[in-house]
Amino acid sequence: MVIPVIKQLASRDQWMDFCRRETAYCFVEQPQVLVDLQSTFLKITLLPDHQQLQDAVKYSLGSRTSIEPVWQLIKGCHWDLSALIRGLQELDFSSNVRDNSLLKAHTDLSVRKYFSRERCLVAPESLGLLEPLMAAPDVWSSFQLNRLINNGQFRDLRSEQKLLSDGRSYGGVDAPEMEQIRMLLLNPQEQLIGQQIDTRLHVYRNQQPFISLIPEFRWPQPRLKKKPA
Structure with a gap:
């Protein structure tokens, strides 16, 4: 499968262009991640660094009933994917993540962190x-x-x-x-x-x-x- 590469997701227009694609599934150059928004869940895979020896960390956030909670969270981060990722990395997943200020306003939003099974993912930087x-x-x-x-x-x-x-x-x-x-x-x-x-x-x-x-x-x-x- 050939995965498209986009420069960044840092504005409303860029998110709109991303969602208008035939498949909302792309590598992002800055930051180096894989973004999947093919359902009501936003999935973000942090690609391994140049060492390429560790598993990729993956976040899944969304609602089973509507995509609106994801959009509200993205909007709350000023449409900046980097800001959203920084917020996710600061979450304490050993406790109730809803207590974090990033998610307090989004009661219908669930968030998971796990290690991706897609171990052969390679950042676009390593392919150029x-x-x-x-x-x-x-x-x-x-x-x-x-x-x-x-x-x-x-x-x-x-x-x-x-x-x-x-x-x-x-x-x-x-x-x-x-x-x-x-x-x-x-x-x-x-x-x-x-x-x-x-x-x-x-x-x-x-x-x-x-x-x-x-x-x-x-x-x-x-x-x-x-x-x-």
């Missing part, structure tokens, strides 16, 4: 153009690995996997195709993370050796060459 790395990051997360690999800032790619048969180890297998590596980096369940040892960067997949390479922190060459005049 990735800036090259000019220095080693503090943590080699999958996002930082993606920046390095997608910009071709490496050499001497090797596989660190071993073929096992009858309990015996064989020689190293061929390095995986670049397209496979890119797809794995976008899947949070693969838990790709890097560790630099001397000059080589070792990449682990689900805590198992996967590949290694030598980073090169320099601006990549243009992929499209100018045609001669």
